[in-house]
């Protein structure tokens with residue numbers, strides 16, 4: 001199914017990237033590889049329909065039966081609801097199937113075709129995948145995925161490791177801000193053991209300067225600046241790889257992120273990494289909806305999802321309606337192939353922000 005409207009708005013987006021993408025605010029100086037650094041521009045998307053539909057998929061790059069099952073259910077859901085994009089929370093390419101190496105090696109790596117393009121077909125091949133990097137991206141060549149996005153196929157959207165998008169939804173242009181972040185520098189703080197266990201990742205972090213506290217503070221500062229800049233949004237969504245659900249939020253410096261999100265009234269944080277589906281509802285002390293959608297291919301791990309969890313192949317589907325300010329979500333279990341499009345195993349909604357704006 002080809003959706004003309006989406007495709008043309010995506011072309012506009014692509015030309016924006018081609019002419020403006022990767023431009024770095026000169027006052028920001030961390031690390032020698034400019035395309036990986038945060039940009040202070042945001043990408044603007046207009047959605048004239050009142051309802052904006054999308055799905056969140058994570059940890060999907062392990063070829064096999066479960067990847068195929070999830071891909072099929074995701075395709076059916078995307079076509080049924082006319083979803084506009086996929087939010088990809090990372091770990092896009094693993095060691096597995098015919099591949100003896102993690103991540104990708106360069107921007108011509110065959111994995112872009114076999115693990116991504118050939119697996120996610122139909123409507124999934126026409127819409128953008130708004131991506132972030134996971135640890136498996138860093139285990140090999142994280143630069144190559146950014147390079148692929150900038151030079152080969154912008155539909156795999158990763159113009160920088162930190163970037164912001166703004167979606168204007170419906171006739172009244174309800175504003176949604178999306179802040180896409182790389183959580184790796186906050187999660188991996190024991191660099192001595194990282195150097196032993198994942199030398200390629202360690203070397204890339206050092207090359208970026210992200211082994212230094214000052215530079216990690218600058219990344220946190222960028223996130224805070226973006227949150228402040230987009231306080232007039234009806235929803236603020238943050239997308240990152242590592243989870244902040246229940247027990248998982250205490251790893252490394254991850255609590256620095258949850259503190260920021262809670263302080264600036266982030267509506268929801270979408271993550272993966274734990275190969276499961278888990279959800280933590282907002283509470284008075286932690287007023288953010290925390291999601292894990294990390295079971296796109298390989299199962300395992302848990303964060304003891306405080307509100308709900310299920311160890312099954314699947315993904316998270318969301319339908320947001322601007323006029324009545326609802327964002328309904330459904331976790332989809334894709335394990336049973338006799339159920340076309342999978343089955344809903346848990347559902348709820350993400351409250352809109354009620355600040356005076």
Ligand SMILES: *[C@@H]1O[C@H](CO)[C@@H](O)[C@H](O)[C@H]1NC(C)=O
Pocket residue numbers: 105106107108109110
């Ligand atoms: C890119 O990586 C693939 C997979 O490791 C390898 O087969 C290929 O030779 C590499 N291409 C270039 C141009 O380095």
Ligand SMILES: *[C@@H]1O[C@H](CO)[C@@H](O)[C@H](O)[C@H]1NC(C)=O
Pocket residue numbers: 105106107108141143144147
């Ligand atoms: C990583 O990928 C980039 C972009 O494709 C390429 O220029 C670079 O040589 C690769 N690095 C290594 C170590 O292969």
Ligand SMILES: *[C@@H]1O[C@H](CO)[C@@H](O)[C@H](O)[C@H]1NC(C)=O
Pocket residue numbers: 189213216217252253256
């Ligand atoms: C991150 O964690 C390390 C080790 O726990 C700590 O020494 C450091 O100050 C933290 N850095 C930041 C930027 O929060």
Ligand SMILES: *[C@@H]1O[C@H](CO)[C@@H](O)[C@H](O)[C@H]1NC(C)=O
Pocket residue numbers: 064066297298299300312313335
């Ligand atoms: C695939 O999913 C099934 C449950 O439907 C699970 O038992 C199996 O371990 C999963 N396979 C992998 C490789 O994670």
Ligand SMILES: *[C@@H]1O[C@H](CO)[C@@H](O)[C@H](O)[C@H]1NC(C)=O
Pocket residue numbers: 051321324326
């Ligand atoms: C808001 O509108 C959507 C789309 O018409 C509908 O699915 C949803 O149930 C409505 N929610 C409320 C609270 O009215």
